[in-house]
Amino acid sequence: MLTLPENFDPETDMLAREVDGRHYRSPRTALQLAYDLVQNGAREDLDQAERTIHAVLDCQERNPSDPHRGNFLWEREDEVVEDLNAVQFILFELVPILTQWEDRLSKAISARMREAVRLGLEEIERIDVHLDYTNIVLKDITNSVLGGELLKDRRIRKRGRDKLVRWLAYTDESGIPSEYNNPGYAAVAIRVLDRLYRLAEDRQTAIRARTAATRLGLSYALHLHPKTGRLAGPYSRAYLDTIFDPARSELETARQWFESDILPDWLSNVIDIRPSHLRVIETANASRGVGISTYHTPAYDFGVASQELTTQANRFIALQSNVCIAHFTRDDAPNGLFTTRYLTNDHWVGDYRQTPSRDANLLAEEGRFHGVQDGPRAIGVYAPCWPSATKSGVDGWSRCRIARAALIWDRRDLIDEILIDGAPVTSLPHDVPRDATIVVTSGNVHFGIRLFSITDLGRNAPIRFVERHGNLLLELSNYEGPEKTFWEQAHPGSFFKGLPQCGFYLELGEREEYGGGWEFGERVADGLILDECDPPSTHYEGEARVWQLGYARDNMIIGLEVDLMTWDLRRRWTRDGDDDWPMLRCAQARQSRSGKVAVMGGELKCGKQAAWVYGCKKGKVWAAGYHGKTPKPLTFETPQGEVSLKGMATGTIVWDNRRVTIQATEIKGKPKVEGGELVEVITAKS
DSSP, X not given: OXXXXXXXXXXXXXXXXXXXXXXXXXXXXXXXXHHHHHHHOOHHHHHHHHHHHHHHHTTBOOOTTSTTTTOBOSSTTOSSOXXXXXXXXXXXXXXXXXXXXXXXXXXXXXXXXXXXXXXXXXXXXXXXXXXXXXXXXXXXXXXXHHHHHHTTOHHHHHHHHHHHHHHHHHHHTTSSOSSOOOTTHHHHHHXXXXXXXXXXXXXXXXXXXXXXXXXXXXXXXXXXXXXXXXXXXXXXXXXXXXXXXXXOOHHHHHHHHHHHTSSOGGGHHHHHSOOSSEEXXXXXEGGXXXXXXXXXXXXXXXXXXXXXOOSOSXXXXXXXXXXXXXXXXXXXXXXXXXXXXXXXXXXXXXXXXXXXXXXXXXXOOOEEEEEEEETTEEEEEEEEOOTTOOTTSBOTTSOEEXXXXXXXXXXXXGEEEEEETTEEOOSSSEEOOTTOEEEEEETTEEEEEEEEEEOOSSSSOOEEEEEETTEEEEXXXXXXXXXXXXXXXXXXXXXXXXXXXXXXXXXXXXXXXXSSHHHHHHHHHTSEEEEEEOOOOOOOTTOOOEEXXXXXXXXXXXXXXXXXXXXXXXXXXXXXXXXXXXXXXXXXXXXXXXXXXXXXXXXXXXXXXXXXXXXXXXXXXXXXXXXXXXXXXXXXXXXXXXXXXXXXXXXXXXXXXXXXEEEESOEESOOEEESSEEEEEXXXXX
């Protein structure tokens, strides 16, 4: 018999939590408890599970006149359906309970659950969530496939199957999902796909889900930092508990996935055998110009996005983006965290709730961002998104008294040194000259900063170091003064001349490579700054105001160009030239749609669909994925030998020290292996 959690409420048979003095009970968490109880299977557990399931189903909207009939209240205390995702979370637990253990339940609760599933699937189909919303669309797909199979409804099952094909094709237009790299939701996506793989009767859909999970797992593994144990940024979404928890380890999560086969264990090589300095570049949404880049060294990981997540109308989603972040090691102290935000008024990270019942766990972002990165160097530019603004424009009529970007280091007490033009800062707050070279040292890393133009929308908007909530902040203010509206920022509007400028150059250096922060600062100061902008002029449709930013030193150059009228990113460049938005590019892995992918001595020749290759010469492991819907001739060459097939559709080939495994939705002919042993072939028909 399972021990019930301390917050179990026997009066409602649900889990209770307190927020601002009020108690809330979530059907989602209650059903997760019921899942565990039914899985355990003791008689007392099953009795409690049925009571809890009844309580959850009481939260389903069943009024035929309600536009969201079949959905669920997010909290038992809510009066109406508000969060449309609730039905996805509930069915994700409800359907597997019936699929796996319906024989453990009474006929009465089983019948009620089936009817709830039927109504929920009708609501899911009405909502038909967009392919951008990764973790929810994958739940839509999984619920539809498994729910359709449970109810013997071919139409619903086909809808889920077809949507998985569409989602994979949509993602393959870029490389990774629109909701890119995220500590929480990447794990959700991988687990959802794993459930679909394990429970779906339709094995083509199951193998397609496994192939998608493997590609997500490759990206996840490439972002894991071996020493900090953290998933390197940038993140499409970020919550306080996933960012500011020094004990958190996504690396441990990945190890558990390998052990339980949620992800194939060959992916452990991606973490354990890699170059000491590794660049990873991916594209999350090619049509919108959303790319992410990450750089690993033994002392830190550092990630920058081209912009924040902009795929949904719900502005709170954009508030969660974490576009510039680094984790770094500290000897004999917790690992460090650096991140950036744009904040207005007195807001701090975590001062937001999506609904009155939800925890203030959002990592607030009130700005719009563009960035470019080349290894340890990056340029970031911010523009405010005023408190009531939408992502499509600026609301200059909102009253505001503070608007500024903030560069944030956790644990002010663990900051070893702050230098401004070589002179130490001994007390806070401390003003910073606009043309200064700044160095912050903590643990094993130096952070070097130089500033680009920062528009003052008032009088003497400060640039300064301060301590806030125990953290160190470098505040780059566009405005600090009496609360006021900004007529000149209203767009569309008759006074608009462009968004205010606020930019910075940031470079990280490993502490052991320099004699001190002063030496690192001198290196950063040696670089040439490009900071040119068209003069202000009243905006007329079609006219641009271009701001160019760049930094150059030795054989290194980095820069970007943004239109201050529209906030469009016009160009990004590094020493390799203009950004070409690769699907995946790093020393150990590549992805393309060209019909030919090569890396680390491994080469895949296939149909002109999305395909990727990972190679590890030291581990003698090469893996390839092909996402084509129909079988095409395929050859996978490695330094040890090759695999060839007359035809292969969506699936993977793994060459592990001459042992070959193939998993695909469809294969034509018998695979030919030269130089290795064919260990296993799995297809939808096997």
